[in-house]
Amino acid sequence: MSTIPKPAVKVFVATTVMLTFISFWRAAAIVLSDLASSAYYVGGDAEKVIGKSAPWFVLAVMLFSYAVRAIYIESSSMFVRGGVYKVVKSAMGGQLAKLSVSALLFDYVLTGPISAVSAGQYLVGFLQDLSTRLHHPITLSDAGVNYCAAVFGCLVTGYFWHKNIQGIHESSEKALRIMQITTVMVVILIGWCLATLVIHPSTAHLPPLPSGHNLLKTDESLGWLHGTMFANLTWILLLVGFGHSVLAMSGEESLAQVNREIEHPKLKNLEKAGLVIFLYSLLFTGLVSFFAVMIIPDNVRPNYFANLISGLAMNVAGPYNVKLLFQGFVVIVGALILSGAVNTAIVGANGVLNRLSEDGVMTPWFRKPHHRFGTSSRIINLIAGLQIATILASRGNVYLLAALYAFGVIWSFSFMSLAVFVLRFTSPEGREWRVPGNIRIGGKEIPVGVGLIAVLLFSIAIVNLFTKTLATKYGIAFSIFLYVVFTISERLNQKTVAGGGHDLEQFRVQAQDDITAEAMEVRPGNILVAVRDPRNLFYLREVLKHTDTTKQDVVVMTSRLYHREYSFSGNTNLDSSEVFEEYERQLFTAVVNEAEKQGRHVSLLVAPTNDVFESIVATGARLHSTVIVCGLSNKLTPEEQGKLTGDAWERLPDPKPRMRLIVASADGQKWEFELGPHTPRMRREDLKLMHDIWLQVTRDPAYSKLHHYHVIAVALKELQQRLNGTESAAALSDIRDEIERKDEEF
Numbered sequence: 001m002s003t004i005p006k007p008a009v010k011v012f013v014a015t016t017v018m019l020t021f022i023s024f025w026r027a028a029a030i031v032l033s034d035l036a037s038s039a040y041y042v043g044g045d046a047e048k049v050i051g052k053s054a055p056w057f058v059l060a061v062m063l064f065s066y067a068v069r070a071i072y073i074e075s076s077s078m079f080v081r082g083g084v085y086k087v088v089k090s091a092m093g094g095q096l097a098k099l100s101v102s103a104l105l106f107d108y109v110l111t112g113p114i115s116a117v118s119a120g121q122y123l124v125g126f127l128q129d130l131s132t133r134l135h136h137p138i139t140l141s142d143a144g145v146n147y148c149a150a151v152f153g154c155l156v157t158g159y160f161w162h163k164n165i166q167g168i169h170e171s172s173e174k175a176l177r178i179m180q181i182t183t184v185m186v187v188i189l190i191g192w193c194l195a196t197l198v199i200h201p202s203t204a205h206l207p208p209l210p211s212g213h214n215l216l217k218t219d220e221s222l223g224w225l226h227g228t229m230f231a232n233l234t235w236i237l238l239l240v241g242f243g244h245s246v247l248a249m250s251g252e253e254s255l256a257q258v259n260r261e262i263e264h265p266k267l268k269n270l271e272k273a274g275l276v277i278f279l280y281s282l283l284f285t286g287l288v289s290f291f292a293v294m295i296i297p298d299n300v301r302p303n304y305f306a307n308l309i310s311g312l313a314m315n316v317a318g319p320y321n322v323k324l325l326f327q328g329f330v331v332i333v334g335a336l337i338l339s340g341a342v343n344t345a346i347v348g349a350n351g352v353l354n355r356l357s358e359d360g361v362m363t364p365w366f367r368k369p370h371h372r373f374g375t376s377s378r379i380i381n382l383i384a385g386l387q388i389a390t391i392l393a394s395r396g397n398v399y400l401l402a403a404l405y406a407f408g409v410i411w412s413f414s415f416m417s418l419a420v421f422v423l424r425f426t427s428p429e430g431r432e433w434r435v436p437g438n439i440r441i442g443g444k445e446i447p448v449g450v451g452l453i454a455v456l457l458f459s460i461a462i463v464n465l466f467t468k469t470l471a472t473k474y475g476i477a478f479s480i481f482l483y484v485v486f487t488i489s490e491r492l493n494q495k496t497v498a499g500g501g502h503d504l505e506q507f508r509v510q511a512q513d514d515i516t517a518e519a520m521e522v523r524p525g526n527i528l529v530a531v532r533d534p535r536n537l538f539y540l541r542e543v544l545k546h547t548d549t550t551k552q553d554v555v556v557m558t559s560r561l562y563h564r565e566y567s568f569s570g571n572t573n574l575d576s577s578e579v580f581e582e583y584e585r586q587l588f589t590a591v592v593n594e595a596e597k598q599g600r601h602v603s604l605l606v607a608p609t610n611d612v613f614e615s616i617v618a619t620g621a622r623l624h625s626t627v628i629v630c631g632l633s634n635k636l637t638p639e640e641q642g643k644l645t646g647d648a649w650e651r652l653p654d655p656k657p658r659m660r661l662i663v664a665s666a667d668g669q670k671w672e673f674e675l676g677p678h679t680p681r682m683r684r685e686d687l688k689l690m691h692d693i694w695l696q697v698t699r700d701p702a703y704s705k706l707h708h709y710h711v712i713a714v715a716l717k718e719l720q721q722r723l724n725g726t727e728s729a730a731a732l733s734d735i736r737d738e739i740e741r742k743d744e745e746f
Contacts, residue, residue, distance in 0.1 A: 033340030115341035120149025150396030257351025407475030
């Protein structure tokens with residue numbers, strides 16, 4: 001049979017912004033870079049504002065963070081690309097979603113600067129202490145220290161900007177290494193502090209419990225409530241203390257954004273990451289706050305409010321030089337983890353803005369992949385630019401940044417909890433995990449746990465509005481500004497982009513003259529999945545569920561037919577240059593969504609052709625695929641699909657590879673076909689007949705060397721003679737009768 005001529009076009013390999021997946025350890029490391037880093041500044045800042053009882057509030061925040069994290073885990077079980085925008089919009093509409101995400105972005109813009117500047121403060125403070133010990137003191141004014149910290153913060157932001165341009169795997173690798181080094185420091189610090197309490201029992205006294213008498217009542221702590229009747233209410237004061245410590249709970253939104261990249265099994269790994277984050281931050285942040293108050297003398301501690309762990313390192317029991325050496329280690333680790341929080345802020349804000357762009361709030365221009373790394377570099381540029389501008393505007397003043405911080409975090413938590421509460425009633429199904437604390441009344445589930453979390457979050461948020469005056473002013477102004485920008489951008493986008501399609505993935509397309517396993521970076525023995533309809537990817541879902549892509553690659557391909565009108569694309573005829581922008585983007589966006597839900601990596605390609613079956617088989621041969629999977633055709637039977645695929649296999653040049661075709665239907669049925677010569681499947685009755693003939697003939701000792709394959713060979717030769725002779729019609733009639741005979745076994 002002559003080979004169908006191949007069109008003189010190129011194969012297109014498509015990559016999306018993100019199809020690499022990370023372990024729960026890496027996901028936890030990214031979030032912990034923010035959460036655990038707050039241990040370096042939250043204790044000092046909270047005590048400066050509310051007094052010596054601050055560690056109890058920090059502990060309460062750490063414990064409550066697990067409840068807030070549960071809200072995010074439930075929302076992530078409903079939406080792979082979740083986060084506050086997606087969840088709030090699904091529950092309460094787009095306007096409130098834009099407002100809540102505007103407030104959240106205010107804190108993302110501040111998270112990086114406060115962390116980077118705090119790292120700079122630690123570094124400058126250590127260098128000053130070291131220079132004094134070496135008898136060459138470096139004396140800087142407060143403004144000088146702040147300027148040095150600002151320069152360091154800009155350098156750190158620039159470094160992680162570059163790493164995020166390279167991709168999530170690169171930045172998650174750095175985050176994991178930072179947390180490994182931090183863990184060493186934490187273990188030494190906790191052990192040394194415990195030893196100090198044993199050596200000096202007089203220091204082993206817990207901070208005073210919070211009460212109306214030992215909480216500071218100043219303009220800085222009470223804000224607009226100072227001098228009012230509310231300043232004398234104990235429960236209000238407790239909420240005030242909690243609100244000033246809530247910056248220890250940032251980073252939860254980053255967990256929702258990183259969820260997209262967590263590997264299979266996604267939900268279990270998300271739960272593991274949440275538990276690791278909780279335990280680590282509870283031990284590190286909580287214990288540091290207590291140890292600082294217990295070990296550092298009251299008259300010395302205010303000098304270390306900006307670098308509390310350095311003060312702790314210099315006041316534990318031991319020789320001065322050893323403590324100074326450990327302080328150096330603390331500062332190095334602090335510089336690393338606080339710098340890592342810059343990375344977390346970029347990752348989180350990038351995820352949030354990508355959700356807005358996908359939903360049409362921002363133009364698709366922002367999501368265009370980087371030409372080399374495939375990342376959303378334009379959004380990353382915007383985030384890093386805002387962070388650097390914030391550092392320069394603050395002039396490195398960490399107290400100013402702390403005063404502004406946590407406005408958006410608490411409000412985004414509040415809106416998220418309310419949205420999950422509403423979705424429990426409007427969309428009770430579709431979640432694999434629920435926040436505990438649910439009761440049933442009259443057959444209806446009442447989410448008491450979610451409701452209590454929401455009430456406490458809104459109470460804190462409202463109190464913070466009146467007590468954190470600077471954050472309220474700038475936070476509301478920034479949020480309104482962003483909300484207006486997002487609203488205008490969305491309306492302009494709706495005018496310029498007709499027919500929707502905002503949520504389509506952005507792809508980077510590379511044309512190649514030919515396709516090979518090496519060029520696709522896939523291993524031999526991979527599975528090739530042929531797709532054609534974005535609404536029917538059930539068979540791809542099954543392949544991803546049952547394939548460990550760390551051991552066996554999955555390649556998803558579609559064949560681009562010339563002069564074809566796609567039945568699900570409307571009545572618009574698309575030429576080859578337009579197809580990827582419409583049909584293939586729809587198709588591959590659906591593929592990417594399935595891959596993200598399963599946490600599995602897939603490779604994507606488009607193969608232009610004028611014969612779908614030849615395109616699929618030829619691609620499988622070039623990629624050294626062992627299995628080809630496709631959906632059941634609307635026009636062909638499974639047997640006809642198998643025959644046409646087999647014919648295409650016969651046209652391959654020698655040596656032809658062994659491959660297996662699986663045709664799947666939506667009801668779960670599968671038909672398997674071995675391509676090329678292979679051992680046939682045989683019915684039990686055929687096997688029995690062959691064996692009976694063998695037994696009958698071998699009764700004669702002259703045929704003792706007869707094998708079953710001899711019986712088959714004689715039968716096949718006789719059938720061939722009949723087909724080529726005068727009995728051709730009768731032989732074909734016998735074959736037809738066999739085909740039409742009802743076959744229970746197959």
